[in-house]
Amino acid sequence: MPQEEPVLAQAPLLQMVCRAALRAGIPKVSQEVHTFLAAAVQVHLGSILEKAARVRMQRADVFK
Numbered sequence: 917m918p919q920e921e922p923v924l925a926q927a928p929l930l931q932m933v934c935r936a937a938l939r940a941g942i943p944k945v946s947q948e949v950h951t952f953l954a955a956a957v958q959v960h961l962g963s964i965l966e967k968a969a970r971v972r973m974q975r976a977d978v979f980k
Contacts, residue, residue, distance in 0.1 A: 926950045 929950055937945045 926954075929953060 926947075930945070930947065933949055933953065934945050937943075
């Protein structure tokens with residue numbers, strides 16, 4: 917089974933995470949962080965889109 921392509925670009929996300937980690941006093945961040953964050957964002961965006969679709973369907977029912 918082929919792996920899914922992450923939703924987020926790795927380099928910009930890791931740069932942002934590394935900056936935030938340094939501000940919090942964490943000197944090193946694993947590259948695995950990208951995989952976890954990209955998966956979390958994908959799930960979150962999916963749930964937002966599902967809710968938006970549900971609202972659209974409800975509005976369509978009202979206008980019938």
